[in-house]
Amino acid sequence: MDDALRAVADPTRRAILVLVRDREVSAGEIAERFPEISRPAVSQHLRTLAAARLVDVRRAGNRRFYRLRPEGLAEAVTFLETMWSASLSRLQHEAEQEEHAHTGDQDAKGSL
Amino acid sequence: MDDALRAVADPTRRAILVLVRDREVSAGEIAERFPEISRPAVSQHLRTLAAARLVDVRRAGNRRFYRLRPEGLAEAVTFLETMWSASLSRLQHEAEQEEHAHTGDQDAKGSL
């Protein structure tokens, strides 16, 4: 989880994850999407993502194709969801206590 | 989201979030849980979490009480969940194609 959350903390890497979410994308094609940074910089990000087990790599001839590896996100998602929902249910409980007999509107979950 | 994910990338800050998930905890009580780092270091982490809107602060006399602010996690959770589920459904789809007419067991979501 540590590696995954650290990897996901960087905006460029998040953008890469979005790119490779639905389909395999070659390193070159990924790099094209980030004209502001150099190819080696992108390559480093890809290495970080691979090390965090957030992407799979497939070598095909000259090229390397990257693709999101969703299992790598499981622990991170679980952690955040646990934090998020446990605390929301607490807020909900407090609201009930405060307003006492009031119609239960769960606006918190609506803020997504 | 950027601030939230960057804040959550640090293990000490994640541990703090767990501490303040279910109840208010004073800065001192939080600091006690981390004997390996100095009080000012903890204070800095708390400032980072507050800046990311991940915790609320309540001043009561001498002390300051911190508490998880779940709304601050909303965007981050949404992002990770979207990545996670979209990609899992793709994997599921591929599995269906491979195995063809097979009973659709969604074991992926069960890994939570």
Add this chain to the structure above:
DNA sequence: AAAGTATGTAAGATATTGCTTAAACACTTA
């Protein structure tokens, strides 16, 4: 008001991260 308690801020050292350029590697094609 002075001393005590709880906490934060400032300044600076060190570690880590993310970038760049130059070079290397690996596979493909002429």
Add this chain to the structure above:
DNA sequence: TAAGTGTTTAAGCAATATCTTACATACTTT
């Protein structure tokens, strides 16, 4: 096998993050 294409690795630098010590602030109690 030589040149070309796609990509990564290496080395170094600048920016950022995290920690520490010293000090400041803000309440509380005597």
